Amino acid sequence: MAVASAAVLAVAATTGSLSSGTPTGAESNAGVESGVVQLALTPERAQAAPPQEAAPKEAAPKAPAEKTLSYDFQYQPNAYYCGPASTRIALSAQGHTPSQDNLAGQLGTTFAGTNSSHDIARVLNKVVGGDAYRVREIPGQKATSAQMDRLQADVVEAVGKGRPVVANIVGGATDNDGFWRSFPGGHYVTIVGYGDEGRQVRVADPSGVGPASYWMSTITMAHWMASRGYSY
Structure with a gap:
């Protein structure tokens, strides 16, 4: 018709x-x-075209329960080079091994130490290239539950991508072996690994006080960084 x-x-x-x-x-x-x-x-x-079915989304791979990065360790040579030493440890896990003196110049380190985690993140990004590193601050005298959870997630993500975390700590804390360390004026250490899905952190400490590496609960580490923060 x-x-x-x-x-x-x-x-x-x-x-x-x-x-x-x-x-x-x-x-x-x-x-x-x-x-x-x-x-x-x-x-x-x-004659309408048949609707196209959306392709199913692939689930994100689950992070391993534990992971520790390989790194080149050096003690700090004096009382105020913890920033350069911890930054170098983090960089060495990513294939960069500048001298601590070189890093001290870039960080603006003085006899009073390295100013803040923002300087650490800036130099890490400059040496590695890009802007992967950023700063998470933990204001207040104690970390909140949310900040502990955030630290756990940040460590798992950063270490999972091959980036150690540089923590700016102050005061005292006890590691899993019962060793007490105290830095009233502040200190920098490097988190090079995690265990128990991020509930434990592996620390490389260039201070020379006690063992050079140790395990600590993420809760303890979060409190140790209270009023300061970390570059991740």
């Missing part, structure tokens, strides 16, 4: 019998072409 109607419409249009007036010239041709095309396309429009 659709084909027959189109044919009749085309013949009628050429004889001018579809309007009260007699179409001439371009107006007649335009009417015929428009009418034929419109009717000819109508059946095709009725």
Whole structure:
């Protein structure tokens, strides 16, 4: 029926019998072409394309329960080079081993030490290239539960991507072996690994006070960084 109607419409249009007036010239041709095309396309429009199913999303791979990075360790050579020494430990795990003196110059380290975690993050990004490192601050005298959870997640993410975390700590804390360390004026250490899905952290400490590396709960580490923060 659709084909027959189109044919009749085309013949009628050429004889001018579809309007009260007699179409001439371009107006007649335009009417015929428009009418034929419109009717000819109508059946095709009725055949809608089948909807496309969205591809299923792949689940993000689960982080390992524990991971420790390889690194090159050096003790700090004096009382105020903990910033350069900890920064170097973090960089060595990523294939960079500048001298502590070189890093001290970039960090602006003085006899009073290295100013803040923001200087650490700045130099880490400069040496490694890019802007992967940032700073998370823990204001207040104690870390909150949310800040502990955030530290756990940040350590798992950073170490999982091959980036040690440089922590700016102050005061005293006890490691898992019962060894007490106290730095009333502040200190920098490097978190080079984690265990128990991030509930424990592996610390590389260049101070020379006690063992050079040790395990500590993430809760203890979060409190140790209270009023300061970390570069991750």
